[in-house]
Amino acid sequence: MNKSLAVDQLSDTFAALADPTRRAILGRLSEGEATVNELAEPFPISVQAVSKHLQVLERAGLITRRRAAQLRPSRLQGAPLADAADWLEQYRRFWEGSFDQLEARLRSPEEGPDNG
Numbered sequence: 001m002n003k004s005l006a007v008d009q010l011s012d013t014f015a016a017l018a019d020p021t022r023r024a025i026l027g028r029l030s031e032g033e034a035t036v037n038e039l040a041e042p043f044p045i046s047v048q049a050v051s052k053h054l055q056v057l058e059r060a061g062l063i064t065r066r067r068a069a070q071l072r073p074s075r076l077q078g079a080p081l082a083d084a085a086d087w088l089e090q091y092r093r094f095w096e097g098s099f100d101q102l103e104a105r106l107r108s109p110e111e112g113p114d115n116g
Contacts, residue, residue: 009061010087013080016060021045022053029063029076036072 016022025039040050054074057063061080065072 009080010084012060013062013084016056016062017084019053019056021050022057025050025053025057025074026062026076026081029074033073033075036074039074 017026021043024042028034028039028042036047036051036054039054040047043050054063054065057074058065062077063074064077065074
């Protein structure tokens with residue numbers, strides 16, 4: 001995949017994930033496909049608002065929607081989430097190293113900047 005296309009996909013993925021309602025919708029869809037009405041049930045917002053969230057998730061490639069008679073059930077798509085997790089994994093060594101350094105500093109205060 002072209003690196004700039006991958007970055008654009010990541011931007012779309014993270015933009016879609018930035019909203020807590022969309023994250024909750026994805027959590028629900030991780031249990032299986034659902035219609036917009038089923039997805040709207042736990043939220044204090046309209047079905048139309050949930051439908052707009054679904055459009056954002058669909059544009060980001062995080063869900064697919066199909067026609068089943070009058071219904072349009074949504075289904076979670078894992079590939080964009082896997083790509084985001086892979087991207088974040090690149091930084092694991094950095095944050096784990098930062099935590100290791102902090103732990104070492106907290107365990108040996110005699111080597112801190114005031115004493116060493």
